[in-house]
Each structure stands twice: as C-alpha cells, then as structure tokens.
Amino acid sequence: MSELRLVRLIEPDGSASGDDRYALPAPGELLEHYRALVRGRRFNEQASALVRQGRLAVYPSSHGQEACQVAAAAVLRDGDWLFPTYRDSVAAVERGVDPVEVMLLLSGDWHCGYDPMRHHVAPQATPLATQLPHAVGVAHAARLKGEDTVVLALCGDGATSEGDFHEALNFAAVFRAPVVFLVQNNKYAISVPLARQSVASSLAAKGEGYGMPSALVDGNDVAALTAVLGEAVRRAAGGDGPTLMEADTYRMDAHTNADDASRYRDDAEVTEWARRDPLVRLRAHLRAAGVLDDEEERAIAESAEQTAAYLRTGLSADSEPDPAELFAHVYAGPAPHLAAQAELLAAELTAEVHS
Amino acid sequence: MTATKLTMAQALNTALRDAMTADESVVVFGEDVGPLGGVFRVTDGLTETFGEQRCFDTPLAESGIAGLAIGMAMNGFRPVIEMQFDAFAYPAFEQITSHLAKMANRTRGRVRLPVVVRVPYAGGIGGVEHHCDSSEAYYAHTPGLTVVAPATNADAYGLLRAAIEHPDPVIFLEPKRHYFTREEVDTATPVPPIGQAVVRREGRDATLVAYGPSVPVALAAAELAATEGRDLGVVDLRSIVPFDEETVLAQVRRTGRAVVVAEAQGFASVASEIAARIGERCFHHLEAPVRRVTGFDIPYPPPKLERHHLPSPDRILDAVDALQWDET
Ligand SMILES: Cc1ncc(C[n+]2csc(CCOP(=O)(O)OP(=O)(O)O)c2C)c(N)n1
Ligand SMILES: [Mg+2]
Numbered sequence: 107m108s109e110l111r112l113v114r115l116i117e118p119d120g121s122a123s124g125d126d127r128y129a130l131p132a133p134g135e136l137l138e139h140y141r142a143l144v145r146g147r148r149f150n151e152q153a154s155a156l157v158r159q160g161r162l163a164v165y166p167s168s169h170g171q172e173a174c175q176v177a178a179a180a181v182l183r184d185g186d187w188l189f190p191t192y193r194d195s196v197a198a199v200e201r202g203v204d205p206v207e208v209m210l211l212l213s214g215d216w217h218c219g220y221d222p223m224r225h226h227v228a229p230q231a232t233p234l235a236t237q238l239p240h241a242v243g244v245a246h247a248a249r250l251k252g253e254d255t256v257v258l259a260l261c262g263d264g265a266t267s268e269g270d271f272h273e274a275l276n277f278a279a280v281f282r283a284p285v286v287f288l289v290q291n292n293k294y295a296i297s298v299p300l301a302r303q304s305v306a307s308s309l310a311a312k313g314e315g316y317g318m319p320s321a322l323v324d325g326n327d328v329a330a331l332t333a334v335l336g337e338a339v340r341r342a343a344g345g346d347g348p349t350l351m352e353a354d355t356y357r358m359d360a361h362t363n364a365d366d367a368s369r370y371r372d373d374a375e376v377t378e379w380a381r382r383d384p385l386v387r388l389r390a391h392l393r394a395a396g397v398l399d400d401e402e403e404r405a406i407a408e409s410a411e412q413t414a415a416y417l418r419t420g421l422s423a424d425s426e427p428d429p430a431e432l433f434a435h436v437y438a439g440p441a442p443h444l445a446a447q448a449e450l451l452a453a454e455l456t457a458e459v460h461s
Numbered sequence: 462m463t464a465t466k467l468t469m470a471q472a473l474n475t476a477l478r479d480a481m482t483a484d485e486s487v488v489v490f491g492e493d494v495g496p497l498g499g500v501f502r503v504t505d506g507l508t509e510t511f512g513e514q515r516c517f518d519t520p521l522a523e524s525g526i527a528g529l530a531i532g533m534a535m536n537g538f539r540p541v542i543e544m545q546f547d548a549f550a551y552p553a554f555e556q557i558t559s560h561l562a563k564m565a566n567r568t569r570g571r572v573r574l575p576v577v578v579r580v581p582y583a584g585g586i587g588g589v590e591h592h593c594d595s596s597e598a599y600y601a602h603t604p605g606l607t608v609v610a611p612a613t614n615a616d617a618y619g620l621l622r623a624a625i626e627h628p629d630p631v632i633f634l635e636p637k638r639h640y641f642t643r644e645e646v647d648t649a650t651p652v653p654p655i656g657q658a659v660v661r662r663e664g665r666d667a668t669l670v671a672y673g674p675s676v677p678v679a680l681a682a683a684e685l686a687a688t689e690g691r692d693l694g695v696v697d698l699r700s701i702v703p704f705d706e707e708t709v710l711a712q713v714r715r716t717g718r719a720v721v722v723a724e725a726q727g728f729a730s731v732a733s734e735i736a737a738r739i740g741e742r743c744f745h746h747l748e749a750p751v752r753r754v755t756g757f758d759i760p761y762p763p764p765k766l767e768r769h770h771l772p773s774p775d776r777i778l779d780a781v782d783a784l785q786w787d788e789t
Contacts, residue, residue: 163589163764212589214765232591233549234521267520268552297497298518370496427771432759444729447757451769454776 109307112354113334114324118382120390128333133397139176139328139404140392143385146172146196148410150359152417153195153209157363161421162212166193170326170358173384174290175201177331178258181339187226189241189259191234193290197260198227205413206420215427217435235265238274239289245283245342256342258286258335264295266312267303275350279316284342286335287350290325292357313350325353326384329391356382419452429455462624465651470640472614473579474609475648476621477541479512483740484539487625489516491526491543491579500545501581515779516783523549527556527578531564534574541577546637548591550580554599561630562605576630577621582610583724584672585638587759587764594761595725597673600632601701601734608701609655610634612676614644616699619652627655633702636674656704660712664694667718667781670709670735672698675722675772682722682777693781706738713739717748718784722772727755 115130122130130141146168148297152167168175171193179200182188190198198208203220210219211230218229228244231237241259248255265271266289280284289309293300306312313320323334328343331353338349357377358365392398433448466477467544481487489507491499492729495518498505507516519526523544528745530540542548550557552704557578564572600608607629609619617635653659661676662683671679676697684692698713713719723732736751754772762770 163587209764214587214589214763216760216766217764232589233551236552264521267522267525269522269524270552295492295521296500297493297495298521302518303520363501369498426765427763430768432757432762432766432769436759441758446757447759451757455769 110310110320110322110437112322112324112351113186113330114327115258115329115333116387116391118387120394121342122391125330128330128337129416131329133392133395134399136329136388137392137397137427138330139180140388140398141409142176142180142200143328143388143411145384145413146175146200148414149196149199149205149417151296152414154359154363156209156418156421162209164212164362166362168193168196170379170383171290171292171355172196172329173328174325174355177328177335178288180332181335182258183339185226185253185255186226186339187241187244187255187257189228189237189257191237191260191262191265192230192232194230194260194264196206198230201225201227203227204389205417209417209421212232213421218431230291235261235270235274238260238270241285242274242281242283245278245285246281249281249284254284254343256284256286256339258288258292258339260288262295263289263291263293263300263303263309264298265289266309275313275316275318275348278348279318282345282347284345285348286338286342287348287351288335290348290355292355293312294361294371296361296365308352310350310352316350318348318350319393320350320352322352322354326387327384328384328388331378335442365434384421390407417457464647466643466644467614467618467646468641469614469617469635470501472618472646473621473635474505474507475646476509476618476625477504477507479648480541480622480625481515482505484625486537487515487539487541489541489543490529490531491517492518492521492545494518494543498614501637503635503640504543523551523553524556527553527561528687528714530576530578531556531574532559534576535572535576541579541625543579545581546588546592547580547582547594548598550578551594557600557606557632558603562603565629566605569699574629574630575625575628575774577624577627577632577633578630579635581637581640582634584761584767585674585724587767589763593767595723595756597634597701597725598730601731605630606702607631607655607787609699609765610673610701611635611699612636612671612673614639614642615646615650616653618646618648619650620655620699623652623655631655634673635747636753638674639677640657656700656703656705658698658700658708660694660708661697662695664692665715666671666692666716667694668696668709668712668716669693669695669718669720669722669777669786670784671722672701672731673693673724675724678772678774679722679777682774684780685774686778686781691781702716704735704738704740709735710739710742713743714746717732717746718775718781719747719751720780720784721753723753723755724771725756726758726759727753728758730755749783751778752783
C-alpha cells in the first residue's frame with residue numbers, strides 16, 4: 107500500500123513549501139482567501155457567543171477548520187453544489203447564503219433557514235454521512251442532463267465509518283459522478299479519536315479501494331486546499347469522475363458548547379495545533395510577500411466585524427416562528443388529518459391570547 | 462443502605478454497574494460511551510471500572526454497532542449498546558428489524574439474542590432536529606422486539622436490570638428529559654418484571670394511560686383535575702411490548718373512561734393500538750370513546766415550538782372534558 111504524500115504549499119511559519127506538484131496561488135487570490143478566513147473566524151466566535159447568550163440552541167464551531175470552509179466554497183463555480191454538515195456553516199456563508207439564514211435552524215426555527223435550490227447549498231446534514239449519497243445523486247443527475255455541474259460534499263473523520271460514506275464513494279466511482287468528497291479530518295468524533303475510526307494509513311487512502319483518485323492535504327493551508335480541490339473540481343467537470351480528499355486539520359473547540367473536551371484530550375495537543383493555525387500561517391505569508399499591511403488588516407477586521415454585527419442583529423429578536431407553519435409543508439397538498447390538528451392548535455393559541 | 466437520591470442517568474449507570482458486576486458476559490459499547498461516559502453520562506466511569514474490554518467506543522456506525530452486538534450475543538455475550546440519540550438509531554434499522562428481532566424465530570429458538578439497545582428517547586429538551594424523535598412505534602411494530610420505557614428513576618434502574626437479564630432483544634427507551642431529575646431509588650427493591658404495568662394513581666372517574674416521558678405529564682394532569690373535583694387514575698405501562706392488557710383494562714373497566722397520552726405522533730402509533738384494544742375489550746364498560754392525546758403528525762418541532770407539540774396537562778384535561786360527562 108503506497109502512502110499518500112501530504113500536499114502543503116505554505117508552511118506553518120508562512121514560508122512557501124515549494125511543492126513539486128502544485129503551484130502556489132497568486133498573492134491577490136490568497137489575499138481574498140485571507141479575507142474569507144478572518145470573516146469565518148469572526149463568524150465562529152460570534153456564533154459561539156450567541157450560544158452563551160441563549161440566542162442559539164447549539165453551535166458546532168469550525169474554529170481551526172476555516173481553511174477547509176473557505177476553500178470548499180471558493181473552488182466551486184456558479185451552479186455547482188455544496189453539501190455541508192452541521193459543522194460547515196462558514197462554508198455555506200462563503201457560498202453566498204445569508205449568515206442569519208444559515209443560523210436560523212440552530213436558533214430554534216423549524217426549517218433549514220435558506221433556499222437550497224437558489225444557492226445550490228443542500229440543507230446542513232446532521233445524521234452523519236447521510237448527505238453523501240444525495241450529493242452523488244445530484245451529480246449523477248447533472249451528468250444525465252448534460253450539465254457540467256460539480257458537487258462538493260463535506261463530512262468529518264467520524265462519518266467515514268458510516269455505511270453511507272462507503273456506499274456514496276462506490277456509487278460515485280461506478281457512475282463516474284462529478285463529486286468531490288472532502289473529509290475534514292479534525293481528529294475527533296465528539297470524544298472518539300481518529301484511531302478508533304480507522305487504522306488505514308490515511309482516510310484518503312480509502313479512495314483507491316473504490317477506484318478514485320485521492321489526495322491528502324494540509325487542512326490548515328488554504329493555498330494547498332484550493333489548489334488540490336480546484337484540480338478535483340476541474341477533473342469532475344471534465345467528465346473524469348470523483349475524487350476523495352482528506353484535509354488534515356483539527357477541531358480547536360469542543361464538539362459543541364454542550365461538550366467538555368477536557369474529559370478526553372490534553373490541552374497540550376490543542377496548543378500544538380494552535381501553532382498550525384490557518385489564519386496565522388497565511389497572514390505571515392502575505393505580510394512577508396508585502397501584500398498585507400496594517401491598513402489592509404484593519405479593513406479586513408472591520409468587514410469581518412460587520413458580518414458579526416449583522417449576525418448579532420439578525421438573531422437578536424425574540425421572534426417565535428409561526429406555529430401554524432409546522433403543518434404547512436409536511437406534504438405537498440393539504441392533508442385532512444393535519445388540517446384538524448392545525449385547527450386544534452390555532453384554537454388553543456387563540457384561547458391563550460384571550461385568557 | 463440501598464436507597465439514595467439519584468438522577469435517571471445515575472440510576473441507569475448504577476444498573477449497568479450492578480449488571481456488569483453480577484455477570485461477566487455483560488458488555489457495553491457504542492459511540493462516546495468509553496472515556497467520555499456517553500453524551501448523557503449514563504456510562505460514566507464504566508471503562509475505568511471494568512476495563513476497555515467491557516465498555517468501549519466503536520467506530521461511528523450504528524449498523525455496525527447493532528451487527529456487532531448480534532454476533533457477540535451469538536457467541537456468549539450480553540451486549541448493552543447505546544444509540545446516541547433516537548433518530549441516530551435509524552442506520553441500525555436493518556440490523557434491528559431484520560436480524561435482532563427475527564433471529565430467534567428463524568432458528569426455532571436455537572439462537573437467542575439477549576441484546577439491550579439503549580435509546581435516549583423523545584423530546585422536551587430543546588434539541589435541534591433529529592435529537593427528539595419518539596421512535597417507539599417502529600420497534601413496537603416489529604415482532605420479536607421487547608420494548609420498554611421507564612418513567613421513574615427507580616424503574617430506570619429496575620427495568621434496565623430486567624432488560625439485561627431478558628432472553629430476547631430489548632429496545633430500552635430512556636426519556637432523555639428526565640436524565641437529570643433526581644428521585645429516590647432503592648436498588649434492593651425487587652426488579653419489576655418486564656411486561657407489567659403499574660397503577661401510579663388510583664382514580665374513580667377516568668383512567669389516563671401513559672408511558673415513559675408522558676407519565677409525569679399525566680400525573681400532573683390528574684393533580685390538576687383533582688383540584689377541579691375530578692378523580693383521574695394513571696397507569697404507567699413501563700413495557701410497551703409486551704403490553705399489560707390486564708392492568709390497563711381492569712382500570713378502564715372500573716372508570717369507564719380512558720385517555721391515552723403519548724408524546725409520539727398519533728397516527729399509526731402505540732397510543733392508537735392501546736386505544737383500539739381498550740375499545741375492543743371494554744366496549745360495554747365505556748361511557749365514551751377512548752381519546753388520545755399525542756404529538757401532532759409532523760416532524761418533531763424545533764426548540765422554539767416544541768411546547769405546542771408536546772401533550773400538556775391542559776390538553777389532557779380538554780380530552781377528559783370531552784368524555785361525554787353530561788350524558789351520565
Ligand atoms: C447517524 C449519526 N450518528 C450519531 C450522530 C451523533 N453525532 C453528531 S456529531 C458526531 C461526531 C461526528 O464526528 P465527525 O464525523 O468526525 O465530524 P465532526 O463533528 O468532528 O466535524 C456524532 C457521533 C449523528 N449526528 N448521526
Ligand atoms: Mg471529526
């Protein structure tokens with residue numbers, strides 16, 4: 107079994123790695139990614155704060171994984187599809203979905219918040235790996251329709267143990283579906299470490315068993331991610347089938363605010379990964395390259411602050427969704443038994459108001 | 462001293478500990494049940510006490526977990542597996558319905574599968590989607606599965622002990638909104654046999670039938686009704702399958718009126734089955750048709766709206782009011 111060689115274009119200290127396979131993206135492009143990374147980081151911090159303030163029920167943060175989030179959104183073209191999980195709110199926002207809409211579900215509303223058809227962003231999936239066969243289906247349909255649409259599907263390291271992960275990869279390979287699978291290997295599935303999910307040389311290595319090209323990429327290096335993902339997207343669009351990508355990254359926060367990570371991992375490990383932070387690395391690189399100065403940084407921080415403020419305002423209202431809507435979309439048409447139940451609730455609510 | 466105040470999570474933890482101590486073949490596994498102790502801490506400290514062989518984390522795959530349990534049970538173990546949340550048991554549906562439930566029958570009893578599938582179950586905790594399903598009907602509808610739902614911490618202890626000793630597979634539904642409520646638990650109390658309901662409150666006027674998380678709601682309704690001069694009894698099923706028809710029917714025959722309360726959506730539900738049975742077997746004792754108070758037939762609503770969905774004491778009392786009192 108040949109071990110995959112990690113792709114990295116920028117070292118943790120910001121210097122160029124000098125990879126022989128992929129070229130470093132142009133500084134202008136990298137500066138755009140840096141803007142997005144700062145925005146993503148700020149979004150994560152703001153969302154976590156909103157949980158503490160009781161504005162969100164829960165938030166699975168992608169703190170530390172922003173490079174994956176940004177790259178996943180950046181490599182897609184107009185019309186391409188993204189299939190995110192609960193941890194991929196930042197990717198959805200970077201794909202152009204309104205940040206408040208992305209967070210509506212977690213704020214306690216009953217629906218996914220945004221229009222998946224308008225944005226070509228599927229609803230964020232919570233049941234692990236279950237979205238992956240859907241991604242293959244969308245991709246296969248696009249091929250049947252003669253479109254060159256590419257689908258990028260996200261999942262975590264833990265999710266690679268689910269049957270749906272394997273079924274999706276095999277279907278995609280057999281049908282040569284234009285899908286890019288991006289596994290964010292952040293080393294944990296809640297408390298369970300990677301070693302309990304797989305003893306393969308890498309998660310990416312699993313691609314070979316399904317007959318698809320695969321790559322192992324530094325998941326905190328947005329340059330490497332966009333280079334390798336970009337190539338996979340081009341290949342898929344050109345009819346050359348799916349790719350499996352593993353991003354080597356780390357979940358810096360607990361699984362969610364409800365989780366206590368001190369029960370299963372050492373602070374030392376977290377500190378070690380902080381040295382490989384995706385923002386710190388790109389910032390050092392851009393500053394050394396002379397494309398990022400103090401003034402530019404201030405502007406970037408300010409614009410990230412605007413996104414955070416927008417999120418705060420959007421989620422600050424004590425709005426209760428309309429209970430009547432609970433019955434409105436269960437079926438395409440009116441369902442008689444639901445109508446009776448909706449009337450019962452409406453009558454109760456009227457009585458509540460009058461009492 | 463065997464009586465202490467325990468949360469339901471602690472009562473379940475104690476049951477697992479006592480069962481693992483009593484029987485070496487009892488093993489516990491699932492997602493995050495090891496060092497973390499389960500997301501609800503039900504398996505807290507078990508790996509530490511009994512070792513990694515007897516309480517362990519698996520790869521993240523519910524179908525694999527259920528399948529592994531089946532194989533281990535075929536080879537001498539008594540697995541107690543955890544599905545992290547109700548809706549995350551669905552990837553294991555094939556293993557549970559096609560194999561766990563049917564193996565004994567397919568082998569004319571030669572292969573018995575004493576597996577317990579623990580399911581943190583139902584809502585009321587402000588959980589986001591997929592974290593609050595009431596999935597009992599799927600299991601109750603599957604011949605071969607025993608389905609148990611404790612309502613008190615004492616029963617959580619006793620019934621889990623009984624489930625682990627049971628010769629057939631048991632789906633053990635733990636009302637997650639009670640995990641952290643504290644109640645007196647006496648572990649020396651004889652374990653209630655599976656299949657036996659209990660009358661939680663005697664009442665002359667009407668009988669409320671409930672199980673799991675709906676029992677305290679029914680009791681609260683009965684309490685309220687008493688202040689309005691109506692005397693309601695409450696039967697706690699404890700086991701959904703087998704259903705203790707005798708206890709339920711005896712109560713309903715005495716009162717002549719019944720309301721079945723369950724959090725699950727009502728269509729094709731366990732509540733429907735109970736109502737139908739009461740209708741068939743007690744027809745001549747009934748003063749009014751049996752009514753059901755259940756969740757609506759919609760996907761479980763989000764935190765901001767779940768209070769509209771869950772059966773409330775008020776809704777139960779409205780149903781009781783509709784039991785044709787004028788005509789008697
Ligand atoms: C089918 C299923 N089983 C269990 C869960 C509960 N759960 C939610 S997230 C999680 C861990 C997932 O780990 P991973 O795939 O590595 O993604 P990460 O959370 O690290 O991004 C678990 C077990 C779930 N959501 N779906
Ligand atoms: Mg993970």
